[in-house]
Amino acid sequence: MIVSNRQRRILEMLLHRREATASEIAEEVQISARTVHRDLREIKALLSDYGLSLMTKSGKGITIEGADEATRQFQKMLAHFETVAYASEERKTLIQCRLLEENEPLKLFTLAYELHAAVPTVTRDLDEIGPHLGKYGLELIRRRGYGVEIEGHEAGKRALIEWLAEQFLDESDLFGPASEAEHAWPVTRKLLQMVGKEHFLTIERMVWGLEEKSPSRLSESAYTRLLLRLSIAVARMKGGHWLGSADGEGERESVLHPYLEPFLSTFPWEWPNSERASVIGLLSSASAEAEKQQELLLHQHGAAAADAAWRLIRSVGMRMNVPLGEDQSLLEGLAHHLAPAMERMRKKETIRNPLLPQIKKDFAELFDILQDAAREQLTGIEVPEEELGYMVMHFGASLERLHVSRPVRAMIVCTSGIGSSRLLAVRIEKQFPQIEFIGNYSWYEASRVPKERYELIISTVDLPIEPERYVKISPLLTMEETEKLRVFLERLPVNRRTEEEGKSKDASGWERMKRISDYTTAVVDVLAPFAVHRLRGLAGQPAGLGAVIDRILLTLSLSEDAHASVQHRLIEREKAGSQAIAGTKLALFHTRSEHIEKPVLRLYNLDEPLWLGEDGSAEVRQVLLMLAPQQLSRPMLEVLSEISALLLQQEFVELLEQGDSEVIKPYISQELESFIQSKWRGREEP
Structure with missing residues (x-):
């Protein structure tokens, strides 16, 4: 053996x-x-x-x-x-790394010697490697007397390195201390070298600082993927492997990206146009993905998830006689969870939920109520108990959100989603009322929060930081973990709250007031110019999409270029997925453009019906227009998103159908006021 x-x-x-x-x-x-x-x-x-x-x-x-x-x-x-010395997959990984490092062919016996393997063993590994390289436009060249090499464009080689890293490395490998990499397993050590571990955190700090200024946020996986691609590019350039003209996208050379110069200045060498174009491509793709993640709840399949979340919240709230509909955080968290979950359930994919027995024990009544609500509201979808368990955690967090008394500041890190992290926070506060949570953070955010803002990190996952800086527990806080946390709290230094901290608290209070002001200003900027318009039909002409959008934009007095650009964006958005709201005669036309200087929110009543959808069967009699500048502040982005979420409420849709701006505007204003208040009650960072 x-x-x-x-x-x-x-x-x-x-x-x-x-x-x-x-x-x-x-x-x-x-x-x-x-x-x-x-x-x-x-x-x-x-x-x-x-x-x-x-x-x-x-x-x-x-x-x-x-x-x-x-x-x-x-x-x-x-x-x-x-x-x-190495398992088969490890040998093949090391072989590919060695060949990617070299600009010349390597002899077969050299590879065998370095891997402590027999030549026939390496030959067999090469036979298996060859076909896989074709996926990246690469070819394995093997000739007697010549040696072995990987031939192909540099872009393909970088993509192959990214794939190898994703197969063998964890986030903790990438974000952990560089000193740990020196003692890692040889395959891990080699891959960290290939992806540029030495400068990974330098790139991460740069991108982190830039993203903090952006109104949009990347998901953790997209954020890590961007860092990995940028780091691989830098590592390859430092190794003398540059993109050629066939790899780069020259047409991007003249395009400026706000993140380009900060990135290039971090590595001050002569950047060829092909490499500059590649970096622009990576940054632009990431920006587009971040914007897509911030899209309105009603866009494409997110509309189904948001609608399902709203119906479940309303149904459970009515059964329990609890105003769950007022909890915006529950709607956001549940809709975010349901988007992929509904797809899994439709495909009847099996999932695991190791917390299910304890969830059913601790939340038996809520579990039964949610199960009944799901059968009633999610018709045509079989919801397994494992999925119900995760959904219960979102509702449990909303139901248990209330309690007080907290002189120890803590942050919470939980990868199971917003609902489970808040539920964990509430359970901890019940046991330790002295703990005050400053917010819910992802693992890569946690190590970046200034230490003076907290005394304690509570995490459900291992973090790439010193063990004494955090305590690890499970999302449901067992008795043993309660005692573990109690001991951790007892070891915290006493008298951490000094007079200077009091000043800091005053300062943070001032910052908080300024942020509330930012949200209030955003609401006023959107609602002040709100108006309802009647869009008259043109005699003898059908109400086609292009014609309707053209007439709508004529009411805004845009420049010719702006008019054409926004019209094109709105038409393309409809092609990507109908903007008609299911079950209504209303459509939401929304986009962002560099040609729009201020947010626009208007309602248009159509004299003639507009037919949308793939088969043209969705009748539209009203259009809610929502336009915004390309670059938005985070408060403005959230306010616009919140307005779009109101379309899930039947009461709001009925008000729009009445078409009275004197009724619609106060309703939106009241809902947005509740939204802003809920953010601070929930201790969220805006």
Whole structure:
């Protein structure tokens, strides 16, 4: 039997310890948790041949289980297993890395010598590598007497490096201290070198600072992907591997991106046009993705998720006689969760929810109520208990949001979503009323918050920071974890609240008032010019989309260029997905453009019906127009998004149908006032 050196170390660790978590194994063997799970699949198959099994216990760890005699026999056999330096996947990864590093072919025996493997073994690995390279427009060249090399455009080589990194590296590898990389497993160490670990955090700090100024936010995965691509580009350039004219996009050379110069100045060397164009492409794609993530709740499939969330909230609220509809955070969090969840449920994909038994125990009544509401509101979709469990956490957070008393400032990090993080915060506050949460943060935000703003980080995941800076617990806070947190609090330095902190608190109060003012100003800027218009039909002409948009824009007195640009954007948006609101005769026409200087919110009543949708069957009698500048402040972006979310409320739709601006404007104003108040009650950072 053959096992890799790494697999042997994992087996020995599990045999000598009663149990170990994946993160503990990863730390001991110096590999990523993802690699641990990959190896465990192979180890599980190996153990089954000896009558043993690999068991994973939620919250405890991984253990080898079986009869004592079988365990002793396996330990004896393990001593006689043949050990190789690297597993097959590791060898193939290292081979690709070595070939990507070189500008010239490498001899086959050189690769075999470096990998401590036989030449036939490396030859077999190369046979398997070749076909995969074609996905990136690359080719494996192998000639007797010539050697081995990867041939193709540099852009393809960078894409291959990105794929290898995604397969073998975790976020903690990328964001962890550079000193840890020196002691990592050879494959991890080589990949970190290929992706430019040495300057990864430099790029991260630069992008972080720029993103803080942007009204849009990337998701964690998109943010990490952007950093990885930029870092790989820098690493390849430093290694002498530059994009050629066939790789770059020359037409982008004249396009300026606000993030380009800060990035180029971080690495002050001569940047060829092809590399500048590539960076512009990466930054522009990221900006577009961030804007897409901030799209209105009603856009494309998000409309279905937002509508489902609103119906569930209303149904559960009525059954429990609780005004859940007033909780904007619940709507946002549940809609965000349902967008991918509904797709999973339609495809009948199986998911795991290790917290389900405890959720059903702690929230039995809420679970039953939500199950009934889901059967009633989500017709045609079978909602498994595992999905219901996650949804219960959002509702539980809303129901338990209230309690007080908090002199210790803490931030919370939870990857399970906004609902579960807030639920965890509420449960902690019940046990420790002295804790005040300054906000919910993602893992990559947590290490960037100034230390003077908090005394404690509570996280449900491992963080790439010093262990003494945070305490790790599960989302449902067990009794053991409650005691663990109590001990952690007792160890906090006493008298952290000084007179200077009091001044800081006053200052933060002033900042908070300024931010409230920003939101209030945004509301006034949007609502003050609001008006209702009648759009008369043209005799003998059908009410086509282009004609209706043209007549709408004529009421705004735009320049000729602005008129044409906005009209084109609105038509293209309709092609991407109908803007008609299901179940109504209303459509929301919305876009952002550099030609728009101030936000526009207007309602148009059509004399003639407009027919939208793929088959032209959606009748539209009213158009709510929402235009905004390309660059928006975050308060303005959220205010516009909140107005669009009002379209999920039947009462608001009925008011729009009446078409009375003197009624519509006060209603929107009142709803936005509640929205602003809920943000501060929920302790959210705007």
